[in-house]
Amino acid sequence: MAHIAQGNEPLLLSEKEPSFGRDQKPGEEKVIPVKANSLKDHPKIPMRRYKLEVGNSNNIKPGNILGAIANEADMDSEYIGSIQIFDNFSTVDLPDEMPDEVLKVLQKTVVNGKRLNIVELTEKNNKATIGGKSGKRNFGRGKFSKGGRNDRRGGRDSHGGDRRGGDRNRKPKFSRSKPKK
DSSP: OOHHHHTTSSSSSOOOOOOTTTTTTTTTTTEEESSSSOOOOOOOOOOEEESSSGGGGOOHHHHHHHHHHHTTTTTOGGGGEEEEESOEEEEEETTTTHHHHHHHHHHOOOEEEEEOOOOOOOSOEEEEEOOOOOEEEEOOOOOOTOOOOOOOSTBBBSSSTTTTSSOOOOOOOOOOSOOOO
């Protein structure tokens, strides 16, 4: 029966060549745009694109990057923008007003055994080589909650109030920053 349905096609999936962009081939360089995307829920907050020294070769997933930044910088995930993962590095869009102290903490942060070594993405460091196996993976920010996958509070904070409310144009909170004098 399976032979009739499948014909000469193999029953199990065969390994296919990776798919790249229309004009991209394995080993070619791709220029990554330096300009960060604005946040969907906070379009007035200026953003900056950063380069992280972790990528597909380190088995990095968007959740790894999101979790590391949210936890180490004590930043709500709603202020973490677009994440793109390439073979040897990743990019993430973060608020432009992020204090230097927070950036220093993120530079030392380790994910999957590798330091992030976060730096601003510039015209000098914005080229990615498209590898033979993985290629580029583009992940938008998506809808992440601060509590993560197991957060069952239904949009309510620990005091029973609605954590989504308030001023939608409020600035991001960075608790590791020094108080202004």
